[in-house]
Amino acid sequence: MKARLLAAALALLLVASGCSAGSSAFVPDDGSTLAVGFAAEPQNFDFTRTDGAAIPQALLYNVYEGLVKLDDQGRVVPLLADSWTVSPDRLVYDFTLKPGVLFSNGTEFTAEDVRFSINRVKTDWTISIKSKMDVVDRVEVLDPLHARVVLTKPSNAWLFDMASRVGAMFTPTGIADLANKPVGTGPYEVTSRRRGDSIVLQANQRFRGPEPAYRTVYLKYYKDPTALNNALLSNGIDVIGTITAPDSIPQFEADSRFNVIQGTTNSEVVLAFNNKKEPLNDVRVRRALTLAIDRKALLDTAWAGRGTLIGSMVPPTDPWYEDLSAAYPHDPDQARALLAEAGKPQLNLRLRIPNLPYAISSAQVVQSQLAEVGVSVTIEPLDFPAVWLKQVFTDHDYDLSIIQHVEARDITTFGRPSFYWGYDSKTTQDLLAQADRGTPEEQVTAMREVARTLSADAAADWLFLFPNVVAAKKKVTGLVRNQVSESFDLTTLGRSE
Amino acid sequence: MTARILRRTAIFAVSLLAASIVVFVFTAVLPGDPAQVALGVNATPELLAQTRAEFGIDRPLVTQYLDWMGGVLTGDFGNSYVTRDAIGPELADRLGVTLWLVGAGMLVAVLIAIPFGVLAAVRHRRASGTVVSAASQLGIAVPAFLAGILLVQVFAVRLQWLPSGGWTPPVQDPGEFLRGLILPALSLGVVQGAVLTRYVRSSVLDVLGEDYLRTARSKGLMPGQALIRHGLRNAAIPVVTVLGLQLTTLLVGAVVVERVFVLPGLGSMLLDAVSARDLLTVQGIVLVLVAGALLVNFLVDVLYTVLDPKLRGAR
Numbered sequence: 001m002k003a004r005l006l007a008a009a010l011a012l013l014l015v016a017s018g019c020s021a022g023s024s025a026f027v028p029d030d031g032s033t034l035a036v037g038f039a040a041e042p043q044n045f046d047f048t049r050t051d052g053a054a055i056p057q058a059l060l061y062n063v064y065e066g067l068v069k070l071d072d073q074g075r076v077v078p079l080l081a082d083s084w085t086v087s088p089d090r091l092v093y094d095f096t097l098k099p100g101v102l103f104s105n106g107t108e109f110t111a112e113d114v115r116f117s118i119n120r121v122k123t124d125w126t127i128s129i130k131s132k133m134d135v136v137d138r139v140e141v142l143d144p145l146h147a148r149v150v151l152t153k154p155s156n157a158w159l160f161d162m163a164s165r166v167g168a169m170f171t172p173t174g175i176a177d178l179a180n181k182p183v184g185t186g187p188y189e190v191t192s193r194r195r196g197d198s199i200v201l202q203a204n205q206r207f208r209g210p211e212p213a214y215r216t217v218y219l220k221y222y223k224d225p226t227a228l229n230n231a232l233l234s235n236g237i238d239v240i241g242t243i244t245a246p247d248s249i250p251q252f253e254a255d256s257r258f259n260v261i262q263g264t265t266n267s268e269v270v271l272a273f274n275n276k277k278e279p280l281n282d283v284r285v286r287r288a289l290t291l292a293i294d295r296k297a298l299l300d301t302a303w304a305g306r307g308t309l310i311g312s313m314v315p316p317t318d319p320w321y322e323d324l325s326a327a328y329p330h331d332p333d334q335a336r337a338l339l340a341e342a343g344k345p346q347l348n349l350r351l352r353i354p355n356l357p358y359a360i361s362s363a364q365v366v367q368s369q370l371a372e373v374g375v376s377v378t379i380e381p382l383d384f385p386a387v388w389l390k391q392v393f394t395d396h397d398y399d400l401s402i403i404q405h406v407e408a409r410d411i412t413t414f415g416r417p418s419f420y421w422g423y424d425s426k427t428t429q430d431l432l433a434q435a436d437r438g439t440p441e442e443q444v445t446a447m448r449e450v451a452r453t454l455s456a457d458a459a460a461d462w463l464f465l466f467p468n469v470v471a472a473k474k475k476v477t478g479l480v481r482n483q484v485s486e487s488f489d490l491t492t493l494g495r496s497e
Numbered sequence: 498m499t500a501r502i503l504r505r506t507a508i509f510a511v512s513l514l515a516a517s518i519v520v521f522v523f524t525a526v527l528p529g530d531p532a533q534v535a536l537g538v539n540a541t542p543e544l545l546a547q548t549r550a551e552f553g554i555d556r557p558l559v560t561q562y563l564d565w566m567g568g569v570l571t572g573d574f575g576n577s578y579v580t581r582d583a584i585g586p587e588l589a590d591r592l593g594v595t596l597w598l599v600g601a602g603m604l605v606a607v608l609i610a611i612p613f614g615v616l617a618a619v620r621h622r623r624a625s626g627t628v629v630s631a632a633s634q635l636g637i638a639v640p641a642f643l644a645g646i647l648l649v650q651v652f653a654v655r656l657q658w659l660p661s662g663g664w665t666p667p668v669q670d671p672g673e674f675l676r677g678l679i680l681p682a683l684s685l686g687v688v689q690g691a692v693l694t695r696y697v698r699s700s701v702l703d704v705l706g707e708d709y710l711r712t713a714r715s716k717g718l719m720p721g722q723a724l725i726r727h728g729l730r731n732a733a734i735p736v737v738t739v740l741g742l743q744l745t746t747l748l749v750g751a752v753v754v755e756r757v758f759v760l761p762g763l764g765s766m767l768l769d770a771v772s773a774r775d776l777l778t779v780q781g782i783v784l785v786l787v788a789g790a791l792l793v794n795f796l797v798d799v800l801y802t803v804l805d806p807k808l809r810g811a812r
Contacts, residue, residue: 043579043773050579051537126548128540179581195580195587196761196769197664220663220759223768226646227759230661234653386529386774394533 031495034214034476035237036488037228039244041221042199045190046178047165048125053406053486056165057241058199058219060487063104064184066167067095067114068159070408070485072263074317076163080109080185090154090437097145102206104189107171111147115139117170118149125166132161154437160409164486187212187491197221201490213478213494232258232471239472239479241488244357246304252471260471263481264308266315266408267466269358271366272401275459276422279344280399286458287328288338289400292373293366294330299464302361308465312451313411315465317484319440320447327455335373347375349399352392354384359402362463366402393420404466408484411447414454423459501802509795516787517569521562524776524783531578531774552578554776565780574781579773584781587766592785594664595762598685598754599747601678603740605686606693606747610736613690614697619724621702630698636691641750645684645757652680662759681758685750689743696739700732707731741797745790 040054047055061069067081078084081095101109121133135155140148151158161167174183182190187209188201201217220237222228225245231237232252243249252258273280273289280286299307308316311324339345351366353359360381367377377400382388392398401420405413415432417424428450435446454460468483477494532548533540540548549555553564568575574584613629620626653661659680665673704710705728713723752764759765763782770778 041769043577044581046581049581050535126544127537128544194664194666194761196591196765197759222662222759223765224756224759227662227757230649230654231663231759234649234657234661236653236660236663383529383772386527386531386534386772389533390529 032213032215033218034216034239034490034493035218035220036239036241036490037220037222037231037237038241038488039222039225039228041196041223044179045182047127047168048121048130048178049127050179051127051129056486057488058201059182059184059186059190060165060168060485061186062188062201062217062487062490063182063186063190063204064165064168064170065186066162066164066169067097068163068167069487070160070163072317072480072482072484074319074482074484076159079163080169090439091151093149093151093159094142095147095149097147098208099145101185101208103171103174103183103185104204104206105171105174105183106206107173107183109169109171109185110144111141112144113169113171114147114149115141116172117168120170120175121166129164129166132158132164132166156438156440156443157409157412157436164408188217212491214490217490232473239476240470242483243469243471246306246467246469249304249306249469249471257473258471259474259476259479260469261479261481262306263468263470263483264316265406265466265468265483266317266410267404267406268310268313268315268410269302269307269362269402269404269463269466270313271362271461271463272398272403272421273458273460274396274399274420274422275424276396277399279342279347280349281422282342282344283457284338284342285344285347288335288342288373289370289375290328290458290461291331291338292335292375293369293461293463295325295461295463296330298362298365298369301365302358303464303467306467306469308467310462310465312455312462313405313414313460314447314451315484317482318409318447320444320451322448322451324451324455328458328461332369332373339373339375345374349375349377350380351377351400351402352380352382352388352398353402354388355381356384358404358466362402366400396420396422402463408486411450411454414450414459421460423454423457425453425457425459428453428457428459502799505795505798505802509791512791513788516791517566517784518562520780520783520787521558521565524779525558525561527771527774527776527779529774531776534774535578565777569781569784575777577770577775577778579770579775579778584778587778588763588781588785591761591763591766591782594760595748595751595755595764597667597678598681598751598760598762599744601682602685602689602747602751602754603744605682606689606743607740609687609690610693610697614694615701615724615729617694617698618701618705619721621698629694633691633694633698636688636694639688639691640753641684641688642753642757644687645681645754648680648684649757662757664760677758681754681760684757685747685754688750689747692743693736693739696736697732700735701728704728704732738797738801741793741800744793748786748789 042055042058044050045055045059065079067079068076069079071077080098080101082098084093084095086093097111103109118133118136118139121130135151135153135158137150137152142148169185171183187204187207189204191200191202193199198221199219203211203215222231228240229245229248232240249260253260273286275281295309299305299309309325311327314321351363353363363379367379370377382391392401412432413419414421414423415429431446431450431453435443438446470479472479475495477496478492480489480492531554532545532552536544536548553561565575572585574588576582577584617626617629649661652659660677663677665677667674710723710728751762755762755764763786767779767782770782
């Protein structure tokens with residue numbers, strides 16, 4: 001018995017010493033293989049029935065493609081559609097499709113698939129963003145390479161949304177097991193997965209274009225930010241998709257093996273006010289709180305100074321962006337004056353936050369700064385997502401909350417009085433509607449006005465915009481700087497030997 | 498003896514049933530609605546109701562429990578709310594990872610504890626024995642996750658000899674599998690080894706004072722030979738018992754170590770399932786863990802009965 005134990009131990013030692021230093025054979029180190037590390041893992045591959053950012057991050061543009069995509073400046077550019085025209089009344093979109101496109105199961109992509117995919121959003125999808133297709137009246141097949149989409153009312157948001165997962169193109173022969181076997185037209189297909197560990201993508205042999213720079217891509221998942229960082233430092237992966245521990249960024253910047261790229265995202269970290277409820281239904285109170293918080297200091301504390309101060313629900317990659325961060329300069333005296341004017345010199349507020357690092361560190365700054373103007377804040381961390389979703393989001397049982405809003409162009413949520421903001425403004429709703437039906441120029445003007453109105457109403461306090469910080473080995477090129485789409489786009493990557 | 502084993506078996510079965518009820522009730526009262534978590538932020542009331550019906554969580558708790566237990570007894574743990582896949586095969590897969598980790602951790606613990614424990618006992622009056630005792634004391638104080646973080650910093654990040662985490666199945670690449678197992682097994686095993694060292698030490702110390710060792714030495718055996726031929730086997734009995742009981746602690750430690758080293762075992766599966774309110778999965782995992790702990794206790798109990806003649810007549 002003991003002899004056997006000894007033999008096993010010896011074998012273990014032999015294997016350990018036989019391995020060369022610096023190698024990482026978990027992911028073959030052969031130039032055409034890439035390993036990217038992420039924090040959040042897709043639970044399955046079916047984004048038509050499972051919500052969350054992780055599935056489209058892995059699959060959109062890489063495995064599934066839509067008619068259009070977003071570039072890193074947030075512009076809508078062609079993908080499966082070569083071009084499109086919009087009728088003068090902005091109701092009819094005619095798409096000319098790329099010829100010779102095949103799904104990974106061999107089926108040809110035609111206008112029939114466009115009709116099938118768009119209609120299927122309305123009938124079979126169960127996640128809430130399916131409502132983005134409500135504006136579609138019908139889809140017509142003009143011929144195999146021409147599809148016509150008719151809307152019930154003009155909508156700029158619709159074409160933009162077509163670049164997200166709701167615009168992904170499916171084939172009727174490839175939907176039998178969406179949760180396990182995605183079939184798309186993209187340059188990659190999913191070949192294997194190990195839950196809790198990784199997903200492996202391989203170049204799709206039937207892809208119309210040139211083979212991608214990396215034939216095999218490992219998407220590896222690390223719940224713990226330290227483990228994610230260690231994986232890059234120890235050559236276990238080549239890229240960190242998004243760094244989730246900002247304090248660790250300098251160690252990558254100081255290391256000559258890596259490039260660090262910092263850009264923007266669509267993720268606004270918002271101090272939400274319950275606009276419907278006493279005392280935050282008073283605009284003077286909301287303005288006072290906004291004036292009382294030093295957002296620069298908060299960003300430094302909460303996210304190591306990375307990120308952008310925006311002062312609105314608009315990231316710099318949206319066409320109607322303007323910097324509103326100076327609208328409420330840090331001014332405790334004026335904050336106290338406003339609170340006195342509102343008859344609320346002393347306030348007790350409940351700050352109910354998700355138990356996530358950025359929210360906890362932001363909440364502490366908010367608490368201490370509001371204390372200076374006589375507002376005492378009780379911080380209540382709630383288990384995320386389950387408890388926060390139920391109590392704050394659904395039941396609106398809160399005064400203040402802090403959460404990151406990751407969806408693109410989610411400024412439109414301020415047009416929904418039932419949303420947890422409790423914000424009900426006719427002006428804002430009209431402007432949003434006007435922006436959606438107008439020409440692109442009218443859209444920009446109206447959206448800019450929406451952002452200004454929200455700022456004037458202090459509908460929320462936009463603390464900061466999350467940065468997109470990517471760290472990668474020097475050989476990896478073409479990484480997207482600004483995370484604007486839902487996809488971690490592997491198609492732009494290259495390698496320098 | 499048979500009566501005692503039968504009695505123990507009955508207790509085991511009843512405990513398991515009770516545990517299943519406790520597990521079910523506790524997961525059912527967890528705050529948060531699985532349907533809401535699955536649907537995300539913009540879920541409409543209609544979709545929520547539809548999804549609750551699909552999950553079967555709109556039925557009475559008793560129905561849900563009976564349905565679940567009925568399935569479990571036939572090996573069907575149901576389908577995950579989140580992944581929509583059958584839970585059973587996934588559980589088996591993850592259990593495999595955890596068992597490898599626990600097994601390797603146990604091996605490391607034994608490899609540390611036997612030589613050092615014997616050394617500390619034989620030289621208990623000398624400096625080297627005291628050093629080993631002190632070191633084991635220190636080892637007990639270090640939590641497994643801290644050991645893991647230190648090992649990663651040294652062997653993965655600085656020296657880059659071993660991976661910092663991740664899992665390769667043994668069938669896919671045995672060498673890589675072993676390389677990936679070394680650091681987790683060390684961080685789990687070193688702490689357990691330190692604990693075990695103290696048991697080995699005291700057990701060997703007891704044996705050293707026994708008459709039969711004196712007899713052996715008087716027959717002309719060297720002290721070391723006498724200990725190896727006659728003493729260790731006797732010293733092993735209490736150590737094996739402790740080892741069995743420590744298995745449960747190892748399981749708990751494994752949950753933490755899996756997190757540090759990103760191993761797709763039961764522990765990481767449990768954490769994911771809890772945060773996603775994937776209740777059926779949580780119930781399945783916890784039941785398997787509880788059953789494992791009960792089974793170990795049961796086996797230790799039975800082993801006692803078989804090994805210890807004094808208990809054979811007992812009930």
